[in-house]
Amino acid sequence: MTPKSFLLNDEVHSYLLDHSEPIDDVQRDLIEETAALGDVFSMQIAPEQGAFMTMLTRLMGVTSAIEIGTFTGYSALAIARGLPPGGRLLSCDVSPEWTNVAQRYWDRAGIADRIELRLGPALETLRALPQDPAYDLAFIDADKTEYSAYVEELYPRMRTNGLIIIDNVLRDGQVIPGNERNDEDRMIQAFNHALAVDQRFETVLLPLADGLTFLRKR
Ligand SMILES: C[S@@+](CC[C@H](N)C(=O)[O-])C[C@H]1O[C@@H](n2cnc3c(N)ncnc32)[C@H](O)[C@@H]1O
Numbered sequence: 355m356t357p358k359s360f361l362l363n364d365e366v367h368s369y370l371l372d373h374s375e376p377i378d379d380v381q382r383d384l385i386e387e388t389a390a391l392g393d394v395f396s397m398q399i400a401p402e403q404g405a406f407m408t409m410l411t412r413l414m415g416v417t418s419a420i421e422i423g424t425f426t427g428y429s430a431l432a433i434a435r436g437l438p439p440g441g442r443l444l445s446c447d448v449s450p451e452w453t454n455v456a457q458r459y460w461d462r463a464g465i466a467d468r469i470e471l472r473l474g475p476a477l478e479t480l481r482a483l484p485q486d487p488a489y490d491l492a493f494i495d496a497d498k499t500e501y502s503a504y505v506e507e508l509y510p511r512m513r514t515n516g517l518i519i520i521d522n523v524l525r526d527g528q529v530i531p532g533n534e535r536n537d538e539d540r541m542i543q544a545f546n547h548a549l550a551v552d553q554r555f556e557t558v559l560l561p562l563a564d565g566l567t568f569l570r571k572r
Contacts, residue, residue: 404432411436423496427456480507495521524565
């Protein structure tokens with residue numbers, strides 16, 4: 355399996371997968387079916403990231419989660435597996451095609467009853483939600499241009515100590531000043547800077563997969 359992180363080579367990636375919670379048949383088949391879709395496969399989160407998100411969901415005792423960016427459902431599967439019985443994940447995307455794949459795998463994994471899929475632009479979905487601090491965990495992994503807006507909409511909807519996880523904040527290393535390729539890189543650069551000084555959150559950026567930022571709501 356090719357690493358999704360520019361920080362890992364094949365050998366180190368295989369080693370860490372071989373020494374972590376093993377990927378099961380459902381995850382393996384989902385990875386293979388998504389890989390067969392072509393270049394879009396790069397959008398799927400890394401397996402080690404999924405394992406970590408399951409553990410984090412469980413350790414935090416998350417009962418209510420939300421994700422922006424379902425795709426073929428790997429991250430939703432990871433979060434849902436960490437939820438206790440009765441726990442809920444709201445997963446948002448615009449694509450019926452990709453989320454059909456997701457729903458098949460959620461069924462197969464026996465966790466479909468924990469996930470509500472909402473199709474439509476995620477910003478509209480978020481704005482339509484009550485402004486109550488309902489969520490323990492949020493995962494942002496969709497259109498990068500809206501990342502700031504997603505954080506702003508999520509903020510009032512997160513409980514104190516709730517965690518927002520944001521994907522792809524290292525952009526294959528192109529966030530380093532001077533390495534930017536395009537407007538999206540520059541946007542994430544500015545976004546990362548703004549979060550680092552945002553006193554509403556305790557912020558940790560880690561080199562997991564393509565870079566993850568963890569925001570704990572103070
Ligand atoms: C990087 S992929 C998500 C990968 C997924 N988390 C996984 O584990 O496989 C990004 C997803 O965001 C969705 N997306 C893009 N723009 C969106 C928007 N405005 N609202 C909701 N979803 C959007 C795309 O359809 C795509 O499925």
